[in-house]
Amino acid sequence: MTEKLNLFDYDRKALESYFADIGEKSFRAHQLLKWIYQHGIINIESMSNLSNDLRAYLKENTSVKLPEIITEKKSKDGTKKWLIKVDEKNSIETVFIPENDRGTLCISTQVGCALDCKFCSTAQQGFSRNLTTSEIIGQVWVANKILGHFENGKRMITNIVFMGMGEPLLNYDNVLKAINLMSDDHAFGLSRRRITVSTSGIIPGIDRLKEDNKVSLAISLHASNNELRDNIVPINRSYPILDLLSACKRYTSGKEDEPITIEYVMLKDVNDSLEDAHNLVKCLRDIPSKVNLIPFNKFPETFFSCSNLETINAFRDVLIKSGIFAITRKTRGDDIDAACGQLVGKFIAKSTKHQKNTAELN
Numbered sequence: 001m002t003e004k005l006n007l008f009d010y011d012r013k014a015l016e017s018y019f020a021d022i023g024e025k026s027f028r029a030h031q032l033l034k035w036i037y038q039h040g041i042i043n044i045e046s047m048s049n050l051s052n053d054l055r056a057y058l059k060e061n062t063s064v065k066l067p068e069i070i071t072e073k074k075s076k077d078g079t080k081k082w083l084i085k086v087d088e089k090n091s092i093e094t095v096f097i098p099e100n101d102r103g104t105l106c107i108s109t110q111v112g113c114a115l116d117c118k119f120c121s122t123a124q125q126g127f128s129r130n131l132t133t134s135e136i137i138g139q140v141w142v143a144n145k146i147l148g149h150f151e152n153g154k155r156m157i158t159n160i161v162f163m164g165m166g167e168p169l170l171n172y173d174n175v176l177k178a179i180n181l182m183s184d185d186h187a188f189g190l191s192r193r194r195i196t197v198s199t200s201g202i203i204p205g206i207d208r209l210k211e212d213n214k215v216s217l218a219i220s221l222h223a224s225n226n227e228l229r230d231n232i233v234p235i236n237r238s239y240p241i242l243d244l245l246s247a248c249k250r251y252t253s254g255k256e257d258e259p260i261t262i263e264y265v266m267l268k269d270v271n272d273s274l275e276d277a278h279n280l281v282k283c284l285r286d287i288p289s290k291v292n293l294i295p296f297n298k299f300p301e302t303f304f305s306c307s308n309l310e311t312i313n314a315f316r317d318v319l320i321k322s323g324i325f326a327i328t329r330k331t332r333g334d335d336i337d338a339a340c341g342q343l344v345g346k347f348i349a350k351s352t353k354h355q356k357n358t359a360e361l362n
């Protein structure tokens with residue numbers, strides 16, 4: 001028996017074509033999206049503006065399967081981290097970061113990551129599989145549910161960042177459908193500016209995203225020359241810095257474009273010299289960008305340590321004096337291992353160079 005189609009795997013276009021195939025009008029897709037993403041209703045029987053026949057058909061032929069929150073950890077700064085089960089063997093992590101004027105949800109796109117960035121804890125765990133669209137958008141749905149959004153209508157999640165586990169642009173099709181649902185007025189209806197895809201620099205994905213659904217972009221640059229970047233972000237060997245910067249330039253070519261966020265992790269004595277700062281300025285000369293300096297977050301078995309505060313400030317001053325907007329990202333949730341690069345989930349990696357690190361499941 002083939003598995004029933006999960007409604008959470010479908011964006012508006014896909015639902016419209018599904019309804020066309022079963023002889024229904026396309027506005028049925030809009031009604032269904034509103035029930036699911038605006039009212040938080042997933043019981044087909046309660047979708048009162050769908051005809052009885054359609055409800056019976058959907059109940060028979062579709063499912064509404066969501067990932068499941070297993071544990072919640074709360075940091076003293078209010079950050080929440082959820083361990084979310086996506087199947088019997090795999091769990092991922094999702095983080096909610098409340099601030100005065102906004103609430104940011106940091107979501108995962110893969111179980112683990114195949115890219116092997118040397119300073120990232122997820123990378124040390126290896127890679128298991130891509131998440132489906134339902135597992136990606138499901139993180140947003142279950143987070144909204146637990147934060148009470150569907151009950152009181154108050155938007156707790158105002159921003160979404162693809163900065164959890166995985167490389168979003170290596171799971172392009174599923175990520176795109178999830179972005180479509182986040183930005184669709186019939187679904188979550190978030191402004192594209194409030195959705196940020198962070199990538200280690202997958203150039204074909206960057207170019208496709210510009211055409212398909214141009215949300216905010218963040219680039220994990222972390223080095224200003226190929227020699228160092230080849231080493232700490234090994235995907236650089238396939239997509240070297242100059243080509244990546246050209247892709248950034250293409251992405252921002254348009255009138256009202258938002259600047260690209262450049263992420264730069266501060267690693268003591270690795271990439272944090274004043275010379276590195278000046279090289280970074282040169283790299284960004286022609287690109288509308290703002291720089292986020294990220295203090296390195298420790299995890300067990302890492303050789304790196306974080307640059308000290310004076311070094312970070314001096315590095316930032318070079319950028320600012322050269323006319324680049326630069327801030328140091330505030331570390332949130334580090335007491336519950338919820339900060340950048342600390343998300344690990346639980347899974348058995350299919351590929352890993354650190355076999356000893358493979359999951360501690362069961």
Ligand code: SAH
Nearest residue numbers: 120163167198199200220263296297340341
């Ligand atoms: N794979 C995507 C999303 C990953 S995480 C990407 O590479 O952009 C979000 C950011 O945290 C990335 O810039 C990542 O390089 C950074 N990061 C990873 N490990 C870190 C650590 N231990 N400390 C600080 N930042 C880290």
